[in-house]
Amino acid sequence: GAKVDDDDDGDARPVRVTASASRAHTDQAARRRGTMAGERAPLLKKGSASTSNAKLYLATFSAVLGNFSFGYSLVYPSPVIPYLQVEDNPNLRMDTPHIAWFGSVFSLGAAMGGLGAMLLNDKIGRKMSIMISAVPSTVGSLLLGAAQTRWMLYLGRILTGIASGMTAASIPVYVSEISSPSVRGVLGSCPQVTAVFGSLTLYALGLLLPWRWLAVAGELPALLMLVLLCFMPKSPRYLISKGRQEEALKALEWLRGRDADFISELQKIERSISSQGHISWSDLAKPCYYKPILISVTMRFFQQMTGITPILVYLEPIFHRTKVTLEPRYDAALVGAVRLLSVMIAASLMDRAGRKRLLFTSGFLMFLACQALTIYTHTTPCPSINITHSQLHTPFSILQSHGVQQSPPFDPITVIPLLSTMVIIF
Incomplete structure (x- = not known):
């Protein structure tokens, strides 16, 4: 074939096209078509994506x-209070008002930490908020372990409370946002399970360690968390919300593995963020907003009004008051184990039995347990003085150290408060 070409003088003349040139032109067009088809084709063939969750589990x-650390710090006063009641140092020895402050200031710190984390989560990210919480946690534990006055104990409790409030507001969000949809439900229960396991660990270590070393041991999880998080990625959703798509892509690749279809997940997150609307204060007057908020807040309020937090904080003094035959420190460890078991059972039954059924069942069991404990304490003879102010109920281990032997006879009725407390915690 030939085509017409214009020369410099404007005259048209035919140009002969050789066979080799024609073949080269055909090959070039085929390559262009192949390239365009490759651009339209998906990066991963259907069924070839393989997600690995090993690094996701490590990050979680x-x-x-x-x-x-939250669960550990929350119940720290339970095994410590009996020792502080008989502390040789008058600057550390506690009576009823001091013990009340020692247990409650933690909640004040947790409230401050939670409010601060709400601001930090969007400003510096979830991961950095969690890492910052290690600072007040470590400093607070150091103050508790090296305390020479009651004010050092109070300040240590406030700082550990601040750290716990920050973690409670940041960790569930971080875990949810880094989890893949297939394991998000399972990993979503990890924060609660781990907090309960922390409380159980404190009760167990209380059988072995003095109260100062209990505080020192509480530093280790926070420091380990700080070191490990240095090597973990930030939340992909947070990175995308800040316009840092390249970092989000690398984070998803690290969390899911190179063979996973993390690009599609990135696009889903982008669409989710772009579809989010902004809610004004006037929108809260709409039933679709205020009803779920009101239900959630009311349920949480009544849950706390059951006294679950004071029970956990003052568990050993409660058992001293009820005169359980078994040593109170062992009772506390048993209750901690039951609490861990209950959380694991609830996590496994939540999707099968439904949330509402579990709530009704737990509420009814708590009513029966509180009723039994109330009847026991009002029908069993007990001293009129406050147990936290009296040294008549000093733990068996401390009495032994002072040369006093205690071996009360077994009374089956004393099992009632232990079982009732287990049911309440359950």
């Missing part, structure tokens, strides 16, 4: 160590 473990 690194984060929920903060919840472990």
Whole structure:
């Protein structure tokens, strides 16, 4: 074939096209078509994507160590109060008002930490908020372990409370946002399970360690969390919300593995963020907003009004008051084990039995347990003085150290408060 070409003088003349040139032109067009088809084709063939969750589990473990510290710090006064009642140092010895402050200031710190985390989560990210919580946690534990006055104990409790409030507000969000949809439900229960396991660990270590070393041991999870999170990625959703798509892509690739279809997940997150609307204060007057908020807040309020937090904090003094035959420190460890078991059972039954059925069942069991404990305490002879102010109920181990032997006879009725407390915690 030939085509017409214009020369410099404007005259048209035919140009002969050789066979080799024609073949080269055909090959070039085929390559262009192949390239365009390749651009339209998906990066991963259907069924070829393979997600690996090993690094995701590592990142989750690194984060929920903060919840472990939360559960550990929350119940710290339970085994410590009996020792502080007979402390030789008058600047540390506690009576009823001091013990009340020692247990309650933690909640004040947790409230401050939670409010601060709400601001930090969007400003510096979930991961950095969790890492910052290690600072007040470590400093607070140091103050508790090295305390020479009651004010050092109070300040240590406030700082550990601040750290716990920050972790409670940041870790569930971080774990949810880094989890893949297939394991998000399972990993979503890890913060609660880990917090309960932290409380159980404190009760167990209370059988072995003095109260100062209990505080020192509480530093280790926070420090380990800080070190591990240095190597973990930030939340992909947070990175995308800040316009850092390249970092989000690398984070998803690290969390899911190179063979996973993380690009599609990135696009889903982008669409989810772009579809989100902004809610004004006037929108809260709409039933679709205020009804779920009102239900959630009311349920949480009544849950706390059951006294679950004071029970956990003052568990050993409660058992001293009820005169359980078994040593109170062992009772506390048993209750901690039951609490861990209950959380694991609830996590496994939540999707099968439904949330509402579990709520009704737990509420009815708590009513029966509180009723039994109330009847027991009002029908069993007990001293009129406050147990936290009296040294008549000093733990068996401390009495032994002072040369006093105690071996009360077994009374089956004393099992009632132990079983009732187990049911309440359950």
